[in-house]
Amino acid sequence: MSANVAGIDIGNGHLKMALYKKGEARLVSARLPRNLVNDGVIIDHQAMSRFIKKVKQEHHINASACALVLPDSFSFFRHVSLPAMTEDQLELNLPYEFRDYISGDAKSYFYDYAVKETIYNDAGVPEKIELFAAAVPKSTISEYAGILRRAGLKLKVVLPREMAYVSLLKDYINRNPLCFNQEFCIINIGNLITCIDIYKGSTHVASKVLEFGCHDIDTAVAKVKNIDPFIANSYVQSNYEDVLSLPESMAVYNRISVEIMKVINFYNFSNPDSNLQDIYFCGSGAECSQLTDTIDKQTDKKTYSIDTLAPPSVAGSDSLAACTLALAMAMGL
Structure with a gap:
């Protein structure tokens, strides 16, 4: 299968990789070496890079880029309600929505959001916005990007677990x-x-x-x-x-x-x-x-x-x- 981007999930016990193209998928689950990941923390970055590269080669994963599920221990995900505002105002206000969750300098985190719903008043003017918002330390993204780069993969997309399932559900609903x-x-x-x-x-x-x-x-x-x-x-x-x-x-x-x-x-x-x-x-x-x-x-x-x-073509895969x-x-x- 030829696909340029692989989905990757690095858990505490296994490395999971997936390629998907036109309804067909290749799935790989490889048990991690002992003590390579401890409570979500990758202990040896160089060893993880070598392991990912080895799994890629053994299973003929030819992707040059990847999309990574953010580890729960390093990312924060929230439902947020805010007054209607511009994108610039939202960028300024979003860090405050995580002030009770993050430690250290708020500027040391990346923030992103997806609009769930815009609520309008009787005059048709935007009054409130409902968002899905996420925060992750910049150092975490840098570390994972380095690990993956040494394994021959460019980190293209990162998502928290809660948003990762959305593509699977949308595909199912499109069929049903x-x-x-x-x-x-x-x-x-x-x-x-x-x-x-x-x-x-x-x-x-x-x-x-x-x-x-x-x-x-x-x-x-x-x-x-x-x-x-x-x-x-x-x-x-x-x-x-x-x-x-x-x-x-x-x-x-x-x-x-x-x-x-x-x-x-x-x-x-x-x-x-x-x-x-x-x-x-x-x-x-x-x-x-x-x-x-x-x-x-x-x-x-x-x-x-x-x-x-x-x-349907993936159902039943080991x-x-x-x-x-x-x-x-x-x-x-």
Whole structure:
């Protein structure tokens, strides 16, 4: 496949890359070397560059540029309501909307926004604007650009997770126009965290990050088997000695499920007009049927794999669950 721009998602456990062109995709999920990323922080930039370059070569990823999902630990995303103003005024005011979230000099951050809605008064004059706004340290962008440049990739686009899914949802709605007003709950079960994002159509509505993920399963298995969690992950991936059915593993599934349902129940309580019916699983944890089955049993919502939302030619791909964000980034270009 020939595509100039690759979607990239660098997680805590895996590097995910995606190429997308004319409905066809190539997806790659490669396990990161031990201790290369710790709590979202890339420990060795040179080693990460070499690893990305190696994965590109092994999987024949010929892209010269990339679109990157911003790490949750370094980016801030907000829904913002402001009086109607010019672009210059907005550029001046936007940093103040993040004053309770960022540390240090506000000028050391990049800010960007997308207009959700412009509200007009009875005379047809703009009165208020609803925005999606994001902030990220300039140093973070510089570091990632350097890592990717050494790997042979020019950083072209960066987006927070919340906005990355929009391209995937727009594509699905284009193929299913009657779903333009449907509510979607996407649950991305990652290595260290589980991210819950709710959309109405392709418009982001709410999100929550839980400090639970696949690493908790690895840790539980490691304690039972008396092995290192990094080694335990290989047991989990292959379900060696049926470790996914251990009582300790089941306890982790239940804990994650309970926390997810708390979030969804709170959303329903806070939004009494909501008609949220559908949950879609992605992330590496979505590949663990024992975990997704446990969540399914604890909710009255319908649950699906992310294949349901993906382009038909991509649905069923082995790495789709893990590579969903990378694919969404590639689809948006």
